[in-house]
Structure formats: C-alpha cells, structure tokens
Amino acid sequence: MSSRSPRCAVIPARFASTRFPGKPLARLAGKPMIVHVLERVLAAAVFDDVRVATDDARIGAAVEAAGGRVQLTRADHTSGTDRVAEVALDLPSDAWIYNVQGDEPLLPPELLRDLVHFVETDAARQFATVAHRSDDALAFASPHVVKVVTDAAGRALYFSRTGIPHPSASTTDWLRHIGIYAFRHATLQRFVGLPRGVLEQREELEQLRALEHGIPIDVLVTTHATWGVDTPADLKAVAMRLETSLESQRPHSGAPSVSAHSAHEPRGEG
DSSP states (O other): OOOOOEEEEEEESSSSSSSSGGGGEEETTTTHHHHHHHHHHHHHHHOEEEEESSSHHHHHHHHHTTTTOOEEEESOOOOOHHHHHHHHHHSSSTTTEEOTTTTTOOOOHHHHHHHHHHTTTTTTOEEEEEEEEEEHHHHOOOOOOOOOEEEETBBBEESSSSSSSSSSOOOOOOEEEEEOOOOOOHHHHHHHHHHOOHHHHHHOOOTHHHHHHHOOOOOEESSOOOOOOHHHHHHHHHHHHHHHHHHHHTTOOOOOOOOGGGGOOOOOOO
C-alpha cells in the first residue's frame, strides 16, 4: 500500500496592503489576526507541515510568539501564490501545497479537512479550490465578491467579479469563490512560471491564468461559510462574529452561535 503525499499548508502574509496596511497584525479577541488563522489551520489536524510565509519581521515575531513556524520570503512577490511557491521550493516535490489566506480568521477547520479529502479522492486532480452556494443578491452584484461557474464534472469554467451565471426567473443561486487553493507541487511551480493572462488582467483574478493555459481547477462546493478581512470595516464585522462565537461557547451563555445562514455580504479577493 503506497503512502500518501505530504500535506503542507502555507499561509502567506504581508504587512503592506493598499486597503489595510498591517492587516495580519490587526488584533481580534486579544491576538493578531494571523495567529487566529494559524490556530484554525492547526486545528484542522490534517497537515504535516504548517508555515506562515512573510517578508516582515513583525509578522514573523507574532507567529513565533504563538508557537508557529515562520519562513521569511522575498519582498518583491506580486501575489500570495508567488510567496507560497517560494516556500514550496523547500518542501517535498510530491507534496500537496495548500495556500490558505492569512486574512480568514474565522476559517472553519472542517472546510480544510473537507478540501484535503476532496483532493485525495481523485488521483487526476492537480489544482483545487472551494466555493459556497449563495443567493445573496447584494453580494452577487458586488465586484468585490468573486463568483465561479463550473461544468458538469465540477471543474471551473470561469471566475468573475461580474455576476455569473445570469439569474433566471426560476433560480438566483450562484457559487461564491473562497480563495483557498490546493496545488500539486509541480502544478504550483508551473502556474507561477506562466505569463499573466489577458482575462486574469481584466478581472484581476490570478486563478484565471490557470484556465487560460489549460490547467483544470476542481471546485469543492462546501456548506461552510467564511468571513475574510479586506478592510478595517471588515475587521469590525469579523470581531463581532468572533465575539458572538466565543460567547456562545461560554457556559450558560444565551448568545446565538454563528451560522452560515447569518452571513452578511462576503468579501471578495484582491
């Protein structure tokens, strides 16, 4: 019986951000946001190696203070995926590399476990991501929320900031993309070596580079919602959700737990 491929989770985090400088160190419930993400990845208990990839010593110090592993990367990367690919050079060549966004402090560990199971049940898979079904009309209309459509086999046909597919009189549901990726090691290195595509540049969505170059992306449709942080306003909303969640776990608390059905407009990528 052959052994499985190593599972390596990399959390890219940079201090500089156009919309929210210092975002990974923004505090939630008394600890930096990047630490919340790290704890949730570790709580999934499915990875052989978990690292935070950053070019900033302040982020590295916060992660190490929480007992996490840090790998310093170059400062000139244009995307988190490029940063992940640099770290992957030090990882086993047969590994699955999981790119977990550093601004998802409420990421359900169950989602990561489901994604690991998803990619390992089909040996032909080489690149996978996640989506959540929604009927939120405001989010559908927002260019900050990324949508995806899939074929009959569950592979991505297209990602867009525009609402897709067009709503009909009978249904208005759609798939909201969640920016978590799983790559085979070789696929990741091939991906970051490709030139930026025309559609990628128009939509400002790097995953379109894969589709433009014929790399299939399998999409896991999850029942787990996520709430990421792009702006200070997002941080306040997530802080409220986190407090509600913590309150619900305290003895004799009457506060409702956070559920996917109570989600506000989700954020997009970029």
